[in-house]
Amino acid sequence: MNVQNKKIAIIGGGPGGLTLARLLQQGGCNIKVYERDLDKNARVQGGNLDLHEESGLAALKKADLLDAFYANYLPDAGKLRLMDSDGKIYLDDHTETHIAEHRPEIDRGPLRKILLESLKDNTVVWDSHFVSMHKEKDGWELLFKNGTQCYADIVIGADGANSKIRPYLSDGKAIYSGVTIIEGNIDDASQNVPYIFKLLKGGKIFAFGNGQSIILSTKGDGSVAFYTGEVVDENWVRDSNIDFKNLTEVKQWFNIHFSEWNAVYHELFETDKVSIVPRPLYHYEASQQWQTQDNFTIIGDAAHVMPPYAGEGVNMAMLDALELSEAMLNGKNLKLAFENFERKMLERASAITALTMMNTVQLHKQNGLQFMLDMFNDFSK
Template sequence: MRIVIAGGGLGGLTCARVLKAHGIDAVVCERDASQDARVQGGTLDLTVDQGQWALREAGLEAGYRAIARPEGQDMVLYDSAGTLLRREIAPEEGEARWGRPEADRPALRKLLLDALPEDTVHWGRTVTRAEPLGDGRHRVHLSGGDILECDFLIGADGARSRIRPLLTDAEPAYCGVHGMGLVIHDADRAHPAASALVGRGSFSALGEQRTLSAQRNGDGTIRVHLALRCGEDWPETSGIPFDDPDRARAALKELYAGWPAEFLALLDATSGPISVYPLTALPIGLRWDPTPGVTLIGDAAHLMSPFAGQGANLAMRDGADLALVLAEGGDVRKFEQAMFERAEPAAQMSADNLELFLSDGAAEKVRHLFATMSGEE
């Protein structure tokens, strides 16, 4: 069976690796020109029953534990006045410390890539469209004019999937929030105050319809994130010159006027370009009719905002589950039903959390949420 996977993110690579572990080769078509063509994002916490389970199925649990940072589970939560609302410290020993340890996305991707034959990923090859040939087979058109034909096609190509139209006409919708990402380089040496504020894990502060957070990465950087409730055209109408990062940083600080100076110093410590992106999501509970020879995983199937922390976990679980079904000659529809049932509550949680974290009076609401989840209230 010739299998083509559109997209070489964590979900697609997990699928390819688990297939390989069962003696099945797949072709992964990835738009990036190479493994190091762009920054792959920040740090992720993989759960025992999803991301970590998928890596066990891929035979990579030991490799994962070598790159994971259990101490990254430390967190502090403040309100916009600087009041500490919550502090959590990761367990120092025992299996509890492996509940949701952090690992950098580039390191996870490298772990998966190193476990695949070099010719598995076709770099610089974006899937532009696909068409059914009958009997479950598909013809896949790639950038540059190449064409592949396959017996099974997997859409792991994210929010703007080119495979999704084969199954549904659903498209992502704007969630009412824009995110912004900035980076503090060489944090410990060059910016010790920012480093101390963030600690070993993450820092979050919540205000009225806006958040400021920061998270330590294993490469010595700290990634700073802003989230702001605003119109979809806000980047164009705000007047903030995002193409001039120094002026943009000053303008962004004005959006957080009155917040503690040590919090805003996180923005001062950043350097380089600022990424600005709308948060979008597919309809909660999205499903499609069975279609021979094709399915979706990850964001292509159930894109949601990052406010539940489930995206990478779900994608990797999807990829491993699908690979096992294909390897065993099982019913792909059973995989899809399990994926739908897994993704719907996560998507609902993501939508609910977005509303909560970006609401008026968010700080107290979120403090109560954490206390309730831990059984303290």
């Protein structure tokens, strides 16, 4: 099998898609990445990413990007304070190291920059919001929202949790996890949320109580990312009638729903420098399967989205990229390579999804804090 003479299109320029592009370019492949963002300067939302040695870091090592990673990672960002809803600290990585050193953290923006700069010029085609594709000759004709079209012999979907390309491979529907998060980002945190900023000490806070959670992390640009977690109905975001662009309404919601939480956490919604996005959390059936195609597959959240309560999302996507690139570059038959990759990926995703969902459920029970403490005690043994 010679994939080097094929036109390969990767839909989605997140960590998984860009890592795959880098690895395939190293193998001499002709790659284009189609990304919906307008340009490389688009702000990347979300908290820091902790990369694991056996997955995210392994992919960067194969891509010859470990030095660049360690030149940009945040040494203190992985240091954790585990707290309750009253503001009491139960575990503190700033005084006693637990597992932070095994999972170095990096901002999403710098990681994206490292991956982008590793690619050949014009690899990424910006402002390319995928709309549809249809079979053409031995490949696919792709259509984008801006009206442009292109042909590819091989298509790989890496377009995230709300993938528009996944339905061309699988009709499996995502299942609501039972938990919805309110994701926020606060710029210039030292000025806008000074108490929270000092409490974080450049690291992160996991707080649990009353069947709810608040996760906070310090970013390298001086901002703080956070998300609240709460068990609500699947359609709560719609049915609540809250305008999540109206900070007054969001503050009123938090004051009511998190009324039993210490005032320190309420500082998050006292500032008008916070951006808010509500996100119901979903996952796929652990036993999901689909019929392998000979020129199309998917990776990352497009294949196996799950809640963030095991820290595996980006690591799974980057490991997918590593394993798929090896399958494509070393296999003798592309369909067989895809079939072997998908089987291995789905087996791995099944186990991680089960773990993630156990964490998601347990952390949003009344004893969520104790569950987390027990987990860290197990790590330290």
